[in-house]
Amino acid sequence: MDDGWHCHTCGVAAPKIGSFLSLCAETTANRGGFRPEYFERLAEVEEHNFWFRARNRLIAWAAAPYLRPGTHFCEIGCGTGFVLSGLARTFPTARFSATEIYADALTFASSRVPAASLYQMDARRIPFADEFDVVGVFDVLEHIEEDERVLLEIHRALVAQGRLIITVPQHPFMWSQQDEHACHVRRYRAQEISQKLEAAGFTVKLTTSFVSLLFPLMYMTRLRQRVSDADYDMTADLRLGRLTNGVLERTMAIEAALIRQGLRFPFGGSLLVVAQKRD
Template identity: 40%
Template structure:
């Protein structure tokens, strides 16, 4: 990667003179929110770190994200992911090509601790509030994958992403879809919303992006997801949610193969009308 870190140790704001704190070498732009129950419960990072590498939903989603990057933005070299969590997506993206700069941001240092272990040393990590990204026209690609649904001011995040994205650069956003799918799982995940069809596209256009492609994800498995979520709506405790991550190996292999086939169809140009998630590719204009 070229150049030094965007926010090196002891980074000082050129406008107000504030020196940014750091923890374990990671700049802390929102230390007052670090590892609080804000957007999610930080204790979930450990559980996610154990399932992301093999669970069908994460495996296929990574392949979709990398495939969309390669299809729509073959020449980009500077990528920022907000809400990178344990670094599962960044790890897949890092392997996709030679990057000049890869940056992962996360509100919670406990997630970044897992990310640091799995990511190449040259990947920059930063703790920040996604509503306040201290960068302008720095990246030619930005992304947020199942992040902005946790944030009440999701359009504030989109505006921040637009400022950080160079004119003509790209962004890819993934969110949970269909309010009728709301269940105990959304409550536990501290979701603010599930998106209506067309809602994310409208918000992107309103905040400086042109939509290039939009599709559902987990379309083929939507009946299974709907049955699982709706059956858990009126149950107490987390057992139904935990079952989604604790699949037997055969079921996981079948679901992985199914979603991989869906991803291949998506990357060939098919846009699925309904599914558990919505994924939108856009350009900064």
């Protein structure tokens, strides 16, 4: 991490907040978008929960054509670093950076991927230009009101013909108290995210839903969560018994195999999108 880093946008030296450089720190005051107390709980369950593990494998598959030796990858909104650590293990010759608005989360990410360059940063103001070969944004855009602005910022931060890999929750009709407690502001339609990417200067190369084979089960679970409960613990739903977790993970492994073979699911709990920067 370069202590002498200067913002490409405002030209000033980046201060440190704790052990991390804070890029354009004045924008981090208006945070919102997540509950910081969830980071410790997430770090405890991500390694073992079927959804996080299956999503990591799907992201690694989508990123594989682009993370060649020396490629510079940046994850925007890395949270506790679970995805970043999976990619770093799978692609050890790539170069990794990551950003997160919450310094508390970066502490977990740093322990998981000590070689990565980590920055506290607001995704609505990215102080990089023509810097990254690949950017990943995994279940982050739905937390941010100004998602179209974030896409424009990412476009500037990518090199010519750079790639953007996104995952987002799908289907507005699936809205439940889990979305509310996770501080989501939307669930996406496939056409919506494609249109926003095109408007920001990207060409969509791949789109598929996932959590598709488990969608009926997910739908029934969300129906029971329609009534808001102030004591609801989002992370409690992630703590599953070993047998249940194993069956669900194997189901998602079958789904991932079908996606790798070329099947694109038109519905599911989440969307995976790969896009390329247009010059």
